[in-house]
Amino acid sequence: MAGLTEAPSPESTVDVALAVRTGQVRLRRRRLAAVGAAMAVVLTGSAVLSLRPSGAPAPAAPTVSASPSALPSTAPQPSGGAAAGAAPVTAAPVNGKDPLTVDADFGWLPAEANAVHYQLSPYETTVRGESADSIGPRLTLKVFAAGVVPDAGKSPLGAMGVRQDVAPVNGRTAFLVTAAGDHRNGALYWQGPEGRWLELYFLYLSGADSDQVVHKVAEKAVVGRHSVPLPATFTQAPKSFTLSSGSFERENIRGQQWWTMQLNYAAGPGQYFSTTITPDGERPDPHPEITDRPPAPLGDSDPGTCRSENGLKVCVRVAQEKSMLDPVGGPAGWLSKVGLLGMDETRWTTDVLP
Known part of the structure; x- marks a missing residue:
């Protein structure tokens, strides 16, 4: 229309980069929540574990050696170093009392994989490096039983996987399975020293050097059965209480260290409860810029469900009625049977279970 001139559009107040990152975080959280819910259903309907030795002598502790620069004795370090995402590796004795005993561990991880997760399920114990x-x-390490040769057609990629021979890992045969033309997701297989x-x-790798990153993680992997020292002991558990699953996770969140230990027990058919141990404080927020998130789950408000000591906090959560803990004096009675060893990792132990 005559007499009208175009005014400049108002400057946008939307932070596009933040919006994209927020969307990515929410999407990944929803995916992980769905996987966790599915796993919870599986665990609830699964047979519980028997982790106690049946009279057989405990195997000797393995000899695990590594360069101090590649294998720090503490949690993963902040981004920037060659061992920025490395997991702690300890040649701890395998005595049958540590629920988190693995056949191999990470010796190096890319800086983006700044959390290391040990997971015990009724089927296996896995070691996973991922982003906090x-x-x-996300990278998951697995050791096959002696004599088992992996089949490319049965890799996690299924029918989409394409096999290709790659450079040896520490001088031993190796091959890679990826989706055609996509090396961000796949699986590397190689023979260990024995x-x-x-x-x-591996999933969600980025950058043109993803093949080199995967190869380096494999080369630095520490092969040898060992137990992961943990910050707590459990005493005098009734024989009717059986361990069903557990986990231990280390995280480097915005330069701050955090870890979480959890053991899940069955008190009887269909009766499950969890015990979680963390530093006594709030977990650092990986994304403080995201404010519109759902409220934290209830449970810690009951003073009978948590106890703090030696800089640590232990909480128990019961899936059904708290009466399942009556044989040990209720939630408070169960918590009194958990020994908290403190923040000094030199005092942590593999004598975890009674």
Whole structure:
């Protein structure tokens, strides 16, 4: 229309980069929540574990050696160093009393994988390196039984996987399975020093050097059965209480260290409860810029469900009625049977279970 001139559009107040990152975090959290819910259903309907030795002598502790620069004795270090995402590796004795005993561990991880997660399920114990903010890479390490040769057609990629021979890992045969033209997701297989095959399953890798990163993680993997020292002991558990699953996770969140230990027990058919141990304080927020998130789950408000000591906090959560803990004096009675060893990792132990 005559007499009208175009006015400039108002400047946008939307932070596009933040919006994209927020969306990525939410999407990954929803995916992980769905996987966790599915796993919870599986665990609830699964047979519980028997982790106690049946009279057989405990195997000797392995000899695990590594360069101090590649294998720090503390939690993963902040980004920037060659061992920025490395997991602690300790040649701890395997005595049958530590629920988190693994056949191999990470010796190096890319800086983006700044959390290391040990997971015990009724089927296996896995070691996973991942991003603490849930939007970075994820790498899972697995050791096959002696004599088992991995089949590319049965890799985590299924029918989409394409096999290709790659450079040896520490001088031993190796091959890679990826989706055609996509090396961000896949699995690397190689033979360990004793002939057993290993699998490194990786997701969400980025950058043109993803093949080199995967190869380095495999080369630095520490193969040898050992137990992960933990910050707590459990005493005088009734024989009717059986361990069903557990986990221990280390995180480097915005330069701050955090870890979480959890053991899940069955008190009887269909009766489950969890015990969680963390530093006594609030977990650092990986994304303080995201404010519109759902409220934290209830449970810690009941003073009978948590106890703090030696800089640590232990909480118990019961899936059904708290009466299942009556044989040990209720939630408070159960918590009194958990020994908290403090923040000094030199005092942590593999004598975890009674």
